[in-house]
Amino acid sequence: MKESTTGLKTIERAFEILELLKDEKEVGVAELSRKIDLPKSTVHDYLRTLTSIGYVINDDGRYRLGFRLLEFGGQMKYRNRLFHIAKPELERIVENTGEIASANIEERGRFVILHAEHSAESLKLGIYPGITIPIHTHAAGKVMLANYPEDRRDRIIEEHDLVAMTDHTITDRDELCDELKKIKEQGYAVDWNEQVVGMGVVAAPVEVDDQVIGSLGVVCPTDRLRDEEYRAELAREVQKSANIVSVNYQYSP
Known part of the structure; x- marks a missing residue:
């Protein structure tokens, strides 16, 4: 021993x-x-x-x-079915919006960016595959939490402190649970300034056989996301792509 x-x-x-x-x-x-x-x-x-x-x-x-470590990370990503299925839709979102689009997963209660697409006009945030952040601080993480079974969601919240990344991060459990309930009802999540001040996110879940396997997110400046019409446009884009990815994940060869 x-x-x-x-x-x-x-x-x-x-x-x-x-x-x-x-x-x-x-x-x-x-x-x-x-x-x-x-x-x-x-x-x-x-x-x-x-x-x-x-x-x-x-x-x-x-x-x-x-760079030998890059081989491991690259191999993990290219083995992932969600990456291959989501990539064309992320490219479509970027072409239509000019913003950053990402496919995301949860692992061990943490939010992980699997892949991100950028445009010349998108924010320069240093987003890269494999970066992990507290799941409650990002709309694309919260949209997964909101659609998990209650016991899984509660276990993640209990095992990980609701740390504050900025002054806008939700750190009260009851407030977070209320928001997760709203997210599940409307089918998408929105936040701004919670993970990085000046950054906003709109996200939708990717569901296969009634199980959430990840999420798609669109990242843009907070000022743009405060515009209700633009926010609704991004929500439509990300929900449309998430639905396409969900179907293709099940039926594409």
Whole structure:
């Protein structure tokens, strides 16, 4: 049992280092040692091992993530059926609106962007596949929560703190549940400034056999989304595409 626990802790430490490298872009041994409170010799051993297998690159004593990790993420996305089915519809949304369009999933109670399409005029938010955020802070996450079975929804809310990403994020459970009820009734979700100030989102669920497998979202500046007519237009676009994706997911080869 002791060996198993030690081995698991070693893996946790290795991934903790990878997470820090993701956030810091590149870092030296001494700096990393301070951040994770480990001796420099131990940190160096981890980095040397991760470098030898290609997950970390050593540039003259500064360490960064290697592109081998991109292979894993890319493969995961291209294996995903929702990505392939949703991509043409995301392209159509972008062509019609000029905004960012994304296909999204939930994993372990977190909101994950599976794929995003952009235009030259869309917001530059650094949205990329694999980025995860608290599910209650984003319309495309809330629209999934709203359509989950009650026990699954409650479990996710209980296991994840309702953290505030901005001053506009809903952090009260009763208020969130009231909004989720409204979202389910109207068939789509809208929010602005809850995840990023200045960003608004309209989203609809992708359902297959009465089960939500993901969502489609349209991201635009808050000021544009406050316009009721434009908001309704985006809601129609995203609902139309979500319905097409739902049908194609079931029947396309």
